[in-house]
Amino acid sequence: MGSWVVNHWFSVLFLAAWLGLNIFLFVQAFLNFEKNDKYYYTRQILGTALAVARASARCLNFNSMVILIPVCRNLLSFLRGSCSFCSRTLRKPLDHNLTFHKLVAYMICALTAIHVIAHLFNFENYSRSQQAPAGSLASALSSLSHHEKEGGSWLNPIQSPDMTVMYVTFTTIAGLTGVIITLALILIVTSATEFIRRNYFEVFWYTHHLFFVYILCLVLHGIGGIVRGQTEKSMHESHPQKCAESFQKWDNNDSGCRRPQFEGNPAESWKWILAPFILYIFERILRFCRSQQKVVITKVVKHPSKVLELQLNKHGFSMEVGQYIFVNCPSISLLEWHPFTLTSAPEEDFFSIHVRVAGDWTENLIKVFEQQHSPMPRIKVDGPFGTVSEDVFQYEVAVLIGAGIGVTPFASILKSIWYKFQREDHNLKTQKIYFYWICRETGAFAWFNDLLASLEQEMEELGKVGFLNYRLFLTGWDNNIAGHAALNFDKATDILTGLKQKTFFGRPMWDNEFSTIATAHPKSVVGVFLCGPRTLAKSLRKCCHRYSSLDPRKVQFYFNKENF
Amino acid sequence: MGQIEWAMWANEQALASGLILITGGIVATAGQFAQWYFGAYSIAAGVFICLLEYPRGKRKKGSTMERCGQKYMTAVVKLFGPLTRNYYVRAILHLLLAVPAGFLLATILGTACLAIASAIYLLAAIRGEQWTPIEPQPKERPQVGGTIKQPPSNPPPRPPAEARKKPSEEEEGAVGGPQVNPIPVTDEVV
Numbered sequence: 001m002g003s004w005v006v007n008h009w010f011s012v013l014f015l016a017a018w019l020g021l022n023i024f025l026f027v028q029a030f031l032n033f034e035k036n037d038k039y040y041y042t043r044q045i046l047g048t049a050l051a052v053a054r055a056s057a058r059c060l061n062f063n064s065m066v067i068l069i070p071v072c073r074n075l076l077s078f079l080r081g082s083c084s085f086c087s088r089t090l091r092k093p094l095d096h097n098l099t100f101h102k103l104v105a106y107m108i109c110a111l112t113a114i115h116v117i118a119h120l121f122n123f124e125n126y127s128r129s130q131q132a133p134a135g136s137l138a139s140a141l142s143s144l145s146h147h148e149k150e151g152g153s154w155l156n157p158i159q160s161p162d163m164t165v166m167y168v169t170f171t172t173i174a175g176l177t178g179v180i181i182t183l184a185l186i187l188i189v190t191s192a193t194e195f196i197r198r199n200y201f202e203v204f205w206y207t208h209h210l211f212f213v214y215i216l217c218l219v220l221h222g223i224g225g226i227v228r229g230q231t232e233k234s235m236h237e238s239h240p241q242k243c244a245e246s247f248q249k250w251d252n253n254d255s256g257c258r259r260p261q262f263e264g265n266p267a268e269s270w271k272w273i274l275a276p277f278i279l280y281i282f283e284r285i286l287r288f289c290r291s292q293q294k295v296v297i298t299k300v301v302k303h304p305s306k307v308l309e310l311q312l313n314k315h316g317f318s319m320e321v322g323q324y325i326f327v328n329c330p331s332i333s334l335l336e337w338h339p340f341t342l343t344s345a346p347e348e349d350f351f352s353i354h355v356r357v358a359g360d361w362t363e364n365l366i367k368v369f370e371q372q373h374s375p376m377p378r379i380k381v382d383g384p385f386g387t388v389s390e391d392v393f394q395y396e397v398a399v400l401i402g403a404g405i406g407v408t409p410f411a412s413i414l415k416s417i418w419y420k421f422q423r424e425d426h427n428l429k430t431q432k433i434y435f436y437w438i439c440r441e442t443g444a445f446a447w448f449n450d451l452l453a454s455l456e457q458e459m460e461e462l463g464k465v466g467f468l469n470y471r472l473f474l475t476g477w478d479n480n481i482a483g484h485a486a487l488n489f490d491k492a493t494d495i496l497t498g499l500k501q502k503t504f505f506g507r508p509m510w511d512n513e514f515s516t517i518a519t520a521h522p523k524s525v526v527g528v529f530l531c532g533p534r535t536l537a538k539s540l541r542k543c544c545h546r547y548s549s550l551d552p553r554k555v556q557f558y559f560n561k562e563n564f
Numbered sequence: 565m566g567q568i569e570w571a572m573w574a575n576e577q578a579l580a581s582g583l584i585l586i587t588g589g590i591v592a593t594a595g596q597f598a599q600w601y602f603g604a605y606s607i608a609a610g611v612f613i614c615l616l617e618y619p620r621g622k623r624k625k626g627s628t629m630e631r632c633g634q635k636y637m638t639a640v641v642k643l644f645g646p647l648t649r650n651y652y653v654r655a656i657l658h659l660l661l662a663v664p665a666g667f668l669l670a671t672i673l674g675t676a677c678l679a680i681a682s683a684i685y686l687l688a689a690i691r692g693e694q695w696t697p698i699e700p701q702p703k704e705r706p707q708v709g710g711t712i713k714q715p716p717s718n719p720p721p722r723p724p725a726e727a728r729k730k731p732s733e734e735e736e737g738a739v740g741g742p743q744v745n746p747i748p749v750t751d752e753v754v
Contacts, residue, residue, distance in 0.1 A: 117591050120670045124597045165598075165669045179673065186584070186677055190576040195620075195629060200568050360567045487724055 011096065015103075018066070022059050022107065030055035038229040040240035041141055041155060041260055045129045046122050053118035054227065056111045061272040063111065064218060067104040068276040070097035072283040073385045080386050105189070112185060119178070123158075123165045130158045140247045144259060153261045155228050173224040177217040184210040184217070201359060202336060215277060218269050225264020234261035291328060291380040298350050300369050303447035307405075308366045311344070311352045314381055319346050321392065321416045322409035325383030327353065332364045332377075341408040341531075342384060345415035347423075351384075354447065356405050393430050395527030395558070399517065401436045401540065403532030410435065410531070411448065417468070418455055431524075434469045434517060436508055438532070440476035477505045510539055514547040518555050528559045569623060571651055571693045574684035578617045578658060581681050585610030585665055585674030592670035602668040609661045610674065616641065616648070621695040630698055638697045649696075651689035658682035 033039050033051035042050055070076070076097055129138035145154035158168055169175035190196075191207035230240065243250075243257035250259045299311035319342055326337040338361055344352040357363050368377050392398050392413055400410045414435065420428055437448075452470065459465050474481070482505060517526060528544055530537055537559075544557035585606045592603025619638040622628050641648045648654070662678035665671035 113587070116673070117587075120588075120591055120597075121595055123669065124595060127598065166672070169669055169672075179676070182673055183676055183680075186580055186673075187577070187680065190580050191573055193576055196573055196576060199623065199626070200572065203568055203573050483724075 025058050025062055026055045029058040037240055041230060042228060045138055045141060046125050049118045049121040053115055053122060056115040060111045060115060061269050063104050063108050065272040065276050067101060068280045070101040072279055074283050074286050077386050109189060112182060126156050126158045127165050130156055131161050137247050155262045157226055172226060174221055174226045177221045181214055181217040184213045222267030222269055227265045228262040231261045231263045287382045291382045295379045295381050297376050306357045307447055308355045308369060309352055311350045313350050317351060319351055319384045321413045323384035323386050325381050328380040329365055329377055332361060336361055343408050343411040345412055345419050347419035354408055392529060393428060396429060396524040397432045397521050397526040398430055399434045399526060399528045401530045403438045403536060406531035407437050414451060414455060418458055436471050438473045438475060472503045473508055474503050474505050475507055510543045514543045518547045522555050524555055526557045528557055569693055570684050571621060571688035574681050574688055575617055575620060577684060578613060578681035581674055581677035582610045582613035584677055585671055588671035588674050592668055597670060599668055602664060603670060606665045606671040606674060622698045628698055635700060642697045649694050651685045651693055655682045655685040655689055
């Protein structure tokens with residue numbers, strides 16, 4: 001528990017601040033509409049539902065403002081880069097931008113439900129008061145528009161007993177935009193569930209752009225001024241505290257009370273979302289400009305297990321280890337951008353990605369490159385964007401774990417190490433690296449073999465054999481493979497990979513690994529980096545907490561997970 | 565967009581619509597709105613739709629993640645055979661269910677969502693998709709004694725099992741009947 005707090009205090013603080021702001025805004029708006037005399041007459045018809053609707057509206061504005069910021073990738077990359085002097089714990093929350101985006105989205109859904117339900121009651125109450133018996137306050141308030149010579153001083157939007165709630169909903173700006181905005185929100189949410197997102201990415205990506213409709217309708221939603229309060233002048237002349245009871249005498253000129261005048265509240269949503277929306281438009285323009293720059297494909301390599309390597313070149317492109325880019329191929333799909341981790345090192349004069357078949361788009365990409373006689377298709381690139389792997393050289397001891405294709409960010413790191421060694425870079429803080437690669441089938445090892453083989457050789461030549469400890473785990477083994485391995489037990493190199501380090505079968509026992517590392521480095525800060533499935537993340541996180549000592553001077557494990 | 569199974573999204577949308585219908589119906593009934601009986605209908609329709617749509621169908625390719633506890637409803641939905649398998653039926657059913665709820669403001673959102681779900685189901689049906697139940701995988705019980713192999717038929721020293729199985733490749737050791745060593749054997753214990 002102690003080390004969890006140490007690792008996460010900033011995230012907790014940030015979430016507490018966000019939640020606190022939500023509660024504050026809700027309560028403030030609620031009290032305003034519940035207590036303020038300006039809305040005295042409105043409350044006579046609507047009751048508490050008015051305050052509930054307005055309070056949830058205020059929070060919706062706030063959250064709609066906040067939700068755009070975590071998806072401004074370039075801004076976040078900029079923050080991460082300019083804050084390199086900040087401590088690790090302050091920069092870590094930037095990794096969780098998508099989690100925060102989802103959290104705010106859930107909050108928006110909950111608030112929308114509250115807002116819609118409250119307004120359903122409001123409309124129903126307006127309808128009832130329009131049909132209220134003559135001689136009641138409700139009836140007097142509802143028929144204000146009939147008596148005024150200048151229009152616009154009404155309270156009840158339902159102007160006649162024949163007008164149904166349905167009619168008002170679809171003929172007022174507020175009602176119509178409200179329905180559209182809620183429909184857009186529901187479609188965005190149903191296409192963004194984990195199941196749809198992971199398996200049918202295109203459905204998610206295209207439907208999510210409905211948020212433009214959401215923002216447009218949100219800005220228009222309050223223009224009609226359908227929420228009415230008494231004007232200042234009218235309050236001054238006939239304050240509700242003294243005039244409400246004598247509503248039957250409003251017509252009389254000598255009663256001292258005139259009919260109350262009302263005005264609509266101005267729209268305020270635009271004030272909240274204008275700035276982040278401009279920021280987001282700027283972000284999209286930036287992405288577009290970057291994507292227009294020419295990308296040259298220098299090499300295409302086909303690896304077994306349907307893995308395609310693309311080596312690319314772009315003027316002015318510079319990257320750090322473990323960053324990712326978004327790739328678009330207009331000949332496959334004009335609008336789709338898919339994320340890929342960079343597998344090349346910053347020291348190389350090209351940048352590369354390894355693409356595996358994982359759906360429609362990737363399958364088409366590989367097919368397009370397999371046709372060697374047709375001209376090279378055009379590729380657009382946006383990025384690079386930073387994720388956690390950039391921090392790997394800041395740790396004294398780094399534990400890198402990649403499951404299957406999740407090894408790609410670490411490919412970049414290992415290559416970078418190789419170059420740093422060649423150039424004898426003494427800025428490397430890292431003293432030791434433990435690398436675990438967990439894979440199901442042997443074919444997937446092939447493209448990584450060369451790198452590991454050359455690293456092995458490199459280590460031997462430089463006499464630094466202990467710097468990189470790597471373990472390969474084959475989880476999809478069968479009796480045949482195990483038989484082969486047992487047969488060739490005495491050979492110096494592994495039969496599957498040709499490397500000096502033997503392949504292990506099955507999954508790693510993390511408790512053993514962590515306790516070994518903790519004993520070997522009792523005073524170090526150890527960074528654990530994972531690119532892999534959630535279940536593995538859970539067990540690793542547990543191990544990190546378990547083997548971190550409570551004393552901050554002794555061994556500390558920090559867990560980092562990369563996700564898309 | 566070739567591999568997209570529209571039915572999966574339609575399923576999520578329909579489930580959400582069911583929940584929205586229930587919520588709208590509860591609000592209308594509890595608040596005793598005008599024409600609240602549409603709200604009561606909406607609750608019933610919503611519950612029915614949620615039950616129908618809860619069990620997720622099987623994906624054509626790859627593994628499908630089941631919803632928690634869906635196997636009970638899968639058994640029930642499976643019983644109706646072609647009525648639940650066919651997406652044309654579902655599209656029309658959802659459209660018909662949506663209509664009465666459209667008369668009440670509190671439930672009209674549910675109508676709109678369900679109509680959209682119906683349209684997506686229609687698209688899925690046109691593309692020939694079908695609802696297949698996710699069957700529980702029969703757990704393979706390791707048969708007691710099934711993994712016990714025959715005891716070795718040769719006395720030691722024995723070549724490894726691999727070499728034993730391929731008599732053409734073996735360099736040493738015996739194959740054939742038990743207790744027959746064609747090659748004289750000496751003890752090689754170190």
